[in-house]
Amino acid sequence: MRTVSQPKRIKSIVILGGGTAGWMTAAALSRALKPDNIKITLIESDKIGTVGVGEATIPHIRTFNAMLGINEAEFIKATQATYKLGIQFCGWGSADSDYFHPFADFGKSFENIEFQSLYQKARQAGLTLPLDAFSTAIAASRQNKFCQPDTLPVQLLNNFSYAYHLDATAYAQFLRRYAEKLGVIRIEGQLETIQTRLPDGHIQALILDNQAKVEGDLFIDCSGFKALLIGQHLKVNYQNWSHWLKCDSAIAMQSEQLSPLPPYTLSTAHGSGWFWQIPLQNRTGNGIVYSRDYLSDDAALAKLTHQLNLTEPNAINGPIRFTPGMRDQSWQKNCIAIGLASGFLEPLESTSIHLIQLSIFKLLELLPADTQYEAARDEFNSLVKTEYINVRDFIILHYALNQRHEDFWQACRTMALPSSLQTKIDLFKTSGYLTQKQQGLFFKPSWQSVLFGQGITPKAHDPKADKLSNQQALDWVQTYLSKQMQTVDKMPLHQDWLKQTGVLNR
Amino acid sequence: MIINLIGNNLASWMIAATLAPYPQFTIQIMGDKTTAAYPPIQSVLPLFKQFLKRAKIDEAEFSRQVMCQPLLANQILTQAPNQVVNPLTDFAHARWFGFCQTGAPLGPASFAHLYSQVAGQNTQINEFSDYALGTQLAKQGQYIAPNLNPQSILSTYEQGYIIEVDSFINFLSTKLTNTKRIQPSNLTNTEAACDLRIDCRTPKRDAASQAIQTICWQCQPPDTKRLKFSKQIQLTEHGWLLAVKSQTEAKQINYQLNLSNPVELPQADIKKLVQLYSQCPANNAILDKSINLIAAVKDTPAAFSQNHIVLGHDWLTANSWAISSIDVLSIFTTSLLDCISLSNTPELFEQAFIEQYQTKLDSLIRYQQLLTDALNGTSNDTIALFLASGRIKQLDPDLIHPDWSAGLLMNLGCYPKADSPFVSQLSTAQILKHLEQISLVLQRTSQYK
Structure with missing residues (x-):
């Protein structure tokens, strides 16, 4: 006889992974849900670093902060934020081009x-x-x-309109304080194994390296590129878009704050990718994005160091590897991937935090009462996919339209779109x-x-x-x-x- | 740029009106005035304002010059099979829904969820539609113009119109003094040559369309207050019956019965139906016309060839309670205006125009389908999602605001699953207090009038 699972009321949500995605999700859920109604737990480990270089935002973040009731001044001070009116693109198109994408x-x-x-x-x-x-x-x-x-x-x-440049790690900490105040329980630990429920294969509990067992009804995978739940455990396919978005690595490096302080992000193209420059109050976030098919890690580091007029590298983060693309489904069984676990395009146009935010808002709109959520899941997956594709096309546009002579750019210019x-x-x-x-x-x-x-x-x-x-x-x-x-x-x-x-x- | 509009009818005049603000376009309407192949009185959705805006027609002037009245809500009358409901007296059967936001959320909990929660507890609460200002005004036969200030409660609803088509065409033809009218006999080679040709003529029936016999009549019942600022829809055993008034203070009601049986009825049977559904004193009803309309039964988008658009069947929405010819033409004209920059490259023009026009049309068709499915008790993707989550499936673009679709479903008894995670953390008393406060605000606003 076939066993049919009865819908189970959702009483507990478990978020795997801190970082920007994890704490943004925790903050939003804690704002909307009372802890005595639905328990929210976030698992993270101090031993695991966060990518934390997504420091430029777009104006939608203001809606997110407003939804949380965050005071803008407190937020700016806590995250060393500056204002952002858009992005300046130098060397894109042709080597001497210079234009802005404003909000x-x-x-x-x-x-x-x-x-x-x-x-x-x-x-x-x-x-x-x-x-x-x-x-x-x-x-x-x-x-x-x-x-x-x-x-x-x-x-x-x-x-x-305007957005912010911010210290992403400080933003995650700011949101952590916010969420914990509203009852989110933080558990220190690393995922060791996953217990699944029969017969449907839903996730039942996460077993951590300290042997703690964290049970839940809904699991949010914010474990970053590792995608421990949605990818490694549930095996949801990742659509690889690297034939369109050829950059696959980034190195971040900090430098002194700029004066005068620009109210924009600077994106400067180089022979095999581009540099970013993000002005914060106390420092400047810089980085190089490149394709390893055209530039080695060492050469990229040297290029970034030279770009910053430094004699030697300073406060490096990276190389960070990524594969542009997205999951076929961001919501599979009782697991919802948000942030890098769901997909990543590339840092250009500062869309990472926006895509996190979009998933959070759609989750809040569609949050099910019980485990009978097929319609909500399908709508969520459809909306997330549509937005990823829209953003993907816009980012590809920057690469495709160029008159540069380097091999990397020629390959971008001639690829099928x-x-x-x-x-x-x-x-x-x-x-x-x-x-x-x-x-x-x-x-x-x-x-x-x-x-x-x-x-x-x-x-x-x-x-x-x-x-x-x-x-x-x-x-x-x-x-x-x-x-x-x-x-x-x-x-x-x-x-x-x-x-x-x-x-x-x- | 010379644009020839073939056919002298509602479609050609609406297209001409949209292009008229641009004097560099030479618009020529070619052909004699043809017999109407669309209902003489039509209700139009709020998107009609986009047409007025594009055509640079002042809304106040339109209201003064054209026989019309604002439309705030729809009433649907339901009854047991073979039972005829008197639309003017059987108010209890009416379910109201409009173009409005209903109630207000409480924190993250949507109003549909809040209402569903308490409605399932045998609590004495008002009908869902009573928590929407637009429908409440229509129920009371009152009108306050909506406004755009998001801080105002008057921004929670929009209005459509009920329009007498002949009067609308007259208004447009009087206004468009620069539009050339050319009789076919006077066509010269020069005038026939053009940059863009749009064939607006009523197409012949083909495999993708069906014949609809529509009976239109008028009568003068004793009380017509209930049809102020609203239209009534009744699904009868013979087909859709629509009752509207073309003007707020008109004494006569215009009926339109779209027969579901494609067999053309003899005159005697038509008279019987008129008597049956009029509910007027004997011999009061005046049979206006019985017209044979064509309605598309599957997607038959406008056809294109080199600089030539054939409007096709789309706009002849004879069997729709929700979409009128004017609505479809509003979409057609605004899409045309948006894409006209591509008119020199027909393939790209066709691609862009069809995408824009068809996706907009799809959103109207979904609205129509929601009512049909909700009444028939059948489900579709949108209803399934609404029942599960209280959300309306997102379309892009969607000319029907999700609040209107949610209102339609709620008022037809499709409630989302109670016990949503956001609602379950509220007590019944909190929800009832919230509902009471909304009622109070709406009451004060409608009394303010």
């Missing part, structure tokens, strides 16, 4: 005509400025200025058309910044824009530019803003 719109539309078309027409009337001249966030970034958008008068150019991305590029090249989704991370301005920034100029503009003459379009964009300059002139330096608002630790 902002470009310009201002005229009636139903999008700014991009007005810009294209204005160029026909003689405008020579790049698209990214028409962004308050970029103009502020180039002058190392910052203020929060909502402190600008409404009538001015309040069309940007995912059809979803190829179509998008073709549509844009032909007419400037960009498909727009309601959901997801990267909207039109993000795509515009990279496409224009890396040298794609659409062959045509939207015919709706022909309502205005080229000269009228030029007048419109120049009027916008002059208002933008007035706005940015009034903004304080980033460092001064941190001082004025009392969040600078120095």
Whole structure:
């Protein structure tokens, strides 16, 4: 006779792994659930380090912090955070290219005509400025200025958002204090074996190296690249996307804080990948991302050291190995993978924390009452997969559109792209058309910044824009530019803003 | 750019209106005014505002000039087989749902979960729809315009419209003075040449479509208050019956019965049905028309060839309670406007347009399917997920707000599994107090009117 498992009420959730993913999950669950209703346990070991280099974020993190009720000033001080208005890309596209991807719109539309078309027409009337001249966030970034958008008068150019650069380890500690205060139980230990339940093969308990047995109804795998539960135990396949995203290694290195303090992340391409520079209050996070097919670890370390004008390496973390890709399913049986255990694309565009956050929000929306959760699981897997693919395409775009001569870049330029991305590029090249989704991370301005920034100029503009003459379009964009300059002139330096608002630790 | 619209009907005028704000487009409507192949009174979803915005039509002007009334909610009347419900008196059978957020979450617990929890405990609580301002106003025959301020309770609902189609076409044709009307006999080679040609004519019935006989009539019952700002839908043994008023203060009610049996009825039988469903005093009913419509029964997207779009059957949504021709045309026109920059490359245009148009249409079709399945007691992916988690399966794009779909399901008795992890940590007293507070706020708001 076949045994049918009765649905079991979820009374205990076990998170395996601390680090950013683990403690973000623990904090969010503890905010939503009372400990006497559902017990939340987090297992981590001080012996295991965290990757902890995901120090740049995107504006969505503010929603996460707001959901937790975190005071922004306390958070900034605790994590040595600085503000971030976007990312500067140097050497992407061509070796001398320089553009920004801001958390902002470009310009201002005229009636139903999008700014991009007005810009294209204005160029026909003689405008020579790049698209990214028409962004308050970029103009502020180039002058190392910052203020929060909502402190600008409404009538001015309040069309940007912001995120943070932060110390990811400090953020995890901050969230740990938060979560433990709300009843999350932290258990020190390393996973030794996994007990499964018959007949369905669900995880029943985790046995640790100190012989502690941690039982649970739902297990969250935040064990990082090792993916101890979802990968090693449940054998969920990992889709390897390294044929599109060729970088597979990173080395991080710290340096002194920058002055003046930039309100943006710097991403500089090199012959076999790219460097990052993330300004924190007390130091600067730097790193090199590269493909071992084109650059050895030693050469990468030397390249990074040279890039930082150091005589020898300093406070190194790495090499960190990764395989870009994602699990076929992030939720399998009673195990949900969040963070690196679920997938990883690469550090470009600072999407790691966002993808963690997305999984947490979807889990909260779909959190089941009992173990009968098939519909919720399928929806979760579908949503996570869709977002990974969207983000993947956007990141591939940076590599595919280049005119560089090095072997690595030539291979990126000539690789076959995912059809979803190829179509998008073709549509844009032909007419400037960009498909727009309601959901997801990267909207039109993000795509515009990279496409224009890396040298794609659409062959045509939207015919709706022909309502205005080229000269009228030029007048419109120049009027916008002059208002933008007035706005940015009034903004304080980033460092001064941190001082004025009392969040600078120095 | 010359754009020729073949056919002189609702579709061609709506497309012309969307393109009219751009004087560089020369719009030519070609053909005589054709007999309507769509219901004469239509209810439209809130997405219609997007059409007005794109066409740069002032909503207040539209409301003044066109015979229409705001639509805040739908009522569905259910009854035992063969029992005719009087839509104007049998209020207890009406289930209301609108374009609104219902209630408010309590911390992480959704309102649907909170309601399900206490509804299962024999607690005396109001109907689910009573916790939504939009539907409550419609029930009372009241109207307050929704607004966009997220801090305001008036932003918790949106409005559609009930529109008299002929009046709408007249409004558009009067307004679009620059649109050329060309009779087929006057077609010259020059005028026939164009950059884009859109065939809006009613297509002939084919294998992908079915015939729907629709009977439209009007009558004047004693009390029409219940049809202010709402429409009634009744699933009868003969097919869908829709009852609407084209204007708030109109005394007449317009009925539309879409017969489920494809066999064309003789005039005598039609008169019997009119009498049966009118519930009006004898001989009060005025048979307006019996029209034969075509409805697509499977996906038949608009067809493309070189610079030529054939609108196809999609917009003739004759057998839909939820989607009107105007809704589908709103999607068509906004998609067209978004993709027109690709019109010089037909293959890319087709690809982008179809993707945008079809995915938007899919979200409307799902809304339609939710009601049908909920009434029939059948499940689908969206209902299964809602019952399990209280969430609406995400579509992208979704022109139907998840709150509206959740409201539809809840009001038809599809409750999510009680005992959600977030709700079970609240006491019944806490939930009831929350519901009471919401009722109080809604009551004050509707009295404010």
